[in-house]
Amino acid sequence: MLSHHWWGELLLNGHSFADLESAYGGENYYWALSPVANDYILFEFYSIINLIGFVVRTGNPEHPSDILNGNAEVLLKKQYEPKPVSVAQFSERGTVRISFNQPVKVE
Structure with missing residues (x-):
């Protein structure tokens, strides 16, 4: 669960x-x-949750070119902010990994 x-x-x-x-x-x-x-x-x-980080992986070994690229981004809406903000773009390998120094309150 x-x-x-x-x-x-x-x-x-x-x-x-x-x-x-x-x-x-x-x-x-x-x-x-x-x-x-x-x-x-x-x-x-x-x-509201305290987010300490996240990982998004795209593609797989059988289909190495099926990835999200630098044109895809991760948006995060923090508590008390009116709009989501871009916090990351995908690497050339189709991965995003974010760790925050302090937990971020998100809605």
Whole structure:
């Protein structure tokens, strides 16, 4: 079971066997079908959480070119800020890894 209550929203079609909850929990992955500009995955929490970091990996060894590149970004909405801000872009290997020095309160 996940430690925080959240819901997710997708504007990204995926395979029927891939679900967002198991991807969030690190148990499986979400396999998108032909993503296009302005597609997104949104995680929204029912209550404010203290975020210490996160990892997003794209692609896999069988399909090394199926990755999100530097044009994709991670937006974070901090508590008391009106809009989300960009906190990271994907590396050339399709990965984002962020660790915060202090927990960040996010909505």
